[in-house]
Amino acid sequence: MKKIYxxxxxxxxxxxxxxxxxxxxxxxxxxASEASTYSEKLEExxxxxxxxxxxxxxxxxxxxxxEVAREKLDMYLPNERVYIDIKK
Numbered sequence: 403m404k405k406i407y408x409x410x411x412x413x414x415x416x417x418x419x420x421x422x423x424x425x426x427x428x429x430x431x432x433x434a435s436e437a438s439t440y441s442e443k444l445e446e447x448x449x450x451x452x453x454x455x456x457x458x459x460x461x462x463x464x465x466x467x468x469e470v471a472r473e474k475l476d477m478y479l480p481n482e483r484v485y486i487d488i489k490k
Contacts (some may be wrong), residue, residue: 424470471477478484 457466
């Protein structure tokens with residue numbers, strides 16, 4: 403009888419051990435996926451930060467001021483001809 407109880411106890415322990423390992427592996431896979439997602443987001447934010455830093459450095463340059471005046475304010479130099487393509 404003792405041998406049967408011992409075998410049952412060992413089987414229960416092995417089953418518990420296997421279930422625990424599978425559960426932990428699923429958790430590790432989930433964490434790895436989240437880490438990958440966060441790494442991608444971090445790279446995107448770093449690129450945006452670099453672009454903003456470059457813009458900040460150039461904000462007082464005449465070229466940047468002229469570009470903003472043309473694109474956002476529709477301002478042009480005196481005696482400059484502007485052609486608008488209205489193809490649709």
